[in-house]
Amino acid sequence: MSSYERFAEVYDELMTDIPYAEYVEWIQSFAPAQSYKNMLDIGCGTGTLALLLQEAGYNVSGIDLSEDMLSVASARMNAAGIAMPLFAMSMDELEGFSNLDVAIIPIDSINYVKEEQNVIETLKRIFESLREGGQLFFDVHSLFKMDEIFLDGPFTYDDGEISYVWHTEPGEAPHSVYHQMTFFVQTEDGLYERFDEEHFQRTFAYEQYVKWLKEIGFSQIEVSADWTNDQPADENERIFIRAVK
Template identity: 50%
Template structure:
């Protein structure tokens, strides 16, 4: 089964501690809502942020590589009474989307790109898709998180329906990690089904992202580490980056 197909159905419970509302507030503070303002939520997953943005007043397009994620996102949109267009595409191969005012790549989605060339291609395609003055918002894992936090696994999680054991191993490339996760999910009969997911993430020095954005053509780039909460300067785990065309 393709990456995320089964994972999609338990994704929300595992991401319940993510303060999506703070992410939406960060975007809205710099890209105030206006009539007809178009926003593309890249790597939208199950559509939590897409719905928040649509409810706030943006004209939203949700984009993700996983059809299973998009199915859940579409159902969520219908349940919340929002009108969101969902597209199945890879972020490094975006096409057919243009004149958008805001682009968002949330919750370290960009760290799933396997090469720096894919990151560059993603930035270039987003730059092309943005209208003049359009803004890109995204976040990435820091070197500290990738090199110091993740290798200290395994990590575990358990609630009433889902449990997992999450093993991590450093990848061959600098600042990369393999995630191997074994899930135990309770079905309707009370029995637990076991399945496994393997994921790969890679990050780069902060300057690599900011320099690349300027090289692509973005006029200004700003960085924050305190969108979710204040982080110690020596132990920053996530950077939030905003770039304006």
């Protein structure tokens, strides 16, 4: 899994198109904070969604593999006057949590888990950490996005302060992609500093995720696509899955 390294410094600027408020609404519609108080944000990143959920009434803790991401998240919580527990931890090694009301793996974070067995282990450990009736919410890239959209690069971005060139190439595993990104970030003296990142993502058919969830013991599994209540179709880009212990 990627550690995100210096990517944490620019992550928020590049994620402004994510409708975080809709993610909160999705969770609230099935697990209102009045009845589902204790939440774990798995792959919490810089804490943008975790802060919104805390403000919506949940008691949120967060884990992320990247200490750089957690540093940004900690600063965000401190600025908001919130003491949120944050832990550096790989999701497939999740431990120390029990009787959770809700667990979330937002913004395709589980797609950074490389191996099938580690994905299954992640879902098992979440199941063990939830209370009876607790709920899991997560989203993944669709096969269409991984196999076609991502490979239709390169992609570029430039807002004057941050620029990048983003190349992609297929990974060895089915439905996987290597992201090779070169960033140019403006410094205080007006010059630009370059750094490079390489990330790997892999997804599976949503039917496979559902199969694993059922085998682990989850029930009431619901699948939708692209921030709607619609069932996935061939050209959807993001798949949303909810399951109950």
